[in-house]
Amino acid sequence: xxxxxxxYLLIDTSYSMEGExxxxxxxxxxxxxxxxRRDPQALExxxxxxxxxxxxxxxxxxxxxxxxxxxxTLKTNGMTSMGEALKVLVESIKREVINSGRRDWRPIVxxxxxxEPTDDLQEGIKALRTIKTGIFVACxxxxxxxxxxxxxxxxxxxxxxxxxxxxxxxxxxxxxxxISTSSQxxxxxxxxxxxxxLPPPPPEINIIDLSKH
Amino acid sequence: xxISLEKGGRIDxxxxxPSLNNIGIGLGWDENSTNTGADFDLDASLFMINENExxxxxxxxxxxxxxxxxxxxxxxxxxxxxGSNDNEDEDEELIKVKLNEIPVNIKELIVVVTIxxxxxxxxNFGQVSNSYIRIFDFNTDKEIAKYELDEDFxxxxxxxxxRLYRKDGxxxxxxxxxxxxxxxxxxxxxxxxxxx
Numbered sequence: 001x002x003x004x005x006x007x008y009l010l011i012d013t014s015y016s017m018e019g020e021x022x023x024x025x026x027x028x029x030x031x032x033x034x035x036x037r038r039d040p041q042a043l044e045x046x047x048x049x050x051x052x053x054x055x056x057x058x059x060x061x062x063x064x065x066x067x068x069x070x071x072x073t074l075k076t077n078g079m080t081s082m083g084e085a086l087k088v089l090v091e092s093i094k095r096e097v098i099n100s101g102r103r104d105w106r107p108i109v110x111x112x113x114x115x116e117p118t119d120d121l122q123e124g125i126k127a128l129r130t131i132k133t134g135i136f137v138a139c140x141x142x143x144x145x146x147x148x149x150x151x152x153x154x155x156x157x158x159x160x161x162x163x164x165x166x167x168x169x170x171x172x173x174x175x176x177x178x179i180s181t182s183s184q185x186x187x188x189x190x191x192x193x194x195x196x197x198l199p200p201p202p203p204e205i206n207i208i209d210l211s212k213h
Numbered sequence: 214x215x216i217s218l219e220k221g222g223r224i225d226x227x228x229x230x231p232s233l234n235n236i237g238i239g240l241g242w243d244e245n246s247t248n249t250g251a252d253f254d255l256d257a258s259l260f261m262i263n264e265n266e267x268x269x270x271x272x273x274x275x276x277x278x279x280x281x282x283x284x285x286x287x288x289x290x291x292x293x294x295x296g297s298n299d300n301e302d303e304d305e306e307l308i309k310v311k312l313n314e315i316p317v318n319i320k321e322l323i324v325v326v327t328i329x330x331x332x333x334x335x336x337n338f339g340q341v342s343n344s345y346i347r348i349f350d351f352n353t354d355k356e357i358a359k360y361e362l363d364e365d366f367x368x369x370x371x372x373x374x375x376r377l378y379r380k381d382g383x384x385x386x387x388x389x390x391x392x393x394x395x396x397x398x399x400x401x402x403x404x405x406x407x408x409x
Binding site: 159161206207208209210212 | 271274276277278292329397398401405407408
């Protein structure tokens, strides 16, 4: 058996996501799982989990291999507990990711939000600093996403001009090909460290990468 | 020798060199002997901005990861990673500009120099001297204008050296020389906020 590549998706389901955006995320997740199941390398290596955050944060699907993974039905509700989402992420990683023996690859994380944290983000960041993750990409969707808050979490930020269905679909397609690429890279014994090692993002995604490769 | 500019000084390139099209923007600096334990890595970058004071697309930010503009009018000749070159008379970094090929929606070219990874390396422009920006005719090598930054910078990690801008149908150059503490990221936040 291959070493596992855990992938955690943190999804904002606060009330502002209601309507087109939530529907696009739901479709994006369905397409992502379908596409990855067709990729033999990802099917063997990538394990997926979904954490949603709104008035609280909850792991909707535990870390599972793709063939067993069921995309949960998302519902919007209330606020944007991004700090809590990071804490749930850390607890999940500590519980699920294997650290000894045939250990897992470092988990990669994608966070999607159209707003800004309404809880104590710093508490979540403090928890996050107690564990090691692989690449952590935060996606700021639309004009109301607060990039300065996301920058406290990670340097790898991508931005969508609008949180509309086209842009969100493009983002999840890119996440899907990023997971495929990372699965191949770990298979070759190399973990993905920078956003520059992921596939180039589509035109809907804005990114200026100041790191030197 | 071309015209020597002071901070805030301007020249009209159309007047000084009427047939000028291909220009070079040369940037230079010397590192003081202060040893900070790490290589100095200074970068020249250029923002092509429209009338909203922002870049229209991410391709209009010319820097070490994007050396040529979408229109092809601007070309950065590349990053000099280990800091200063040894030839005293040569520019450290060079940006080539074809003035006639710059799209009309671009109103200004902002030229900045920043210290890469300055905070982690404990570096700032207080450890750099003899900084200049010069504009020259790329075809003949003839210098048109030069601005030597004479200010004593201390904590700054980013400096806007100068701007080329359109006025009354010709390109003009203004010597700026304003320092900031926020590195290249600070300029990106200012002129490219849509893309971060």
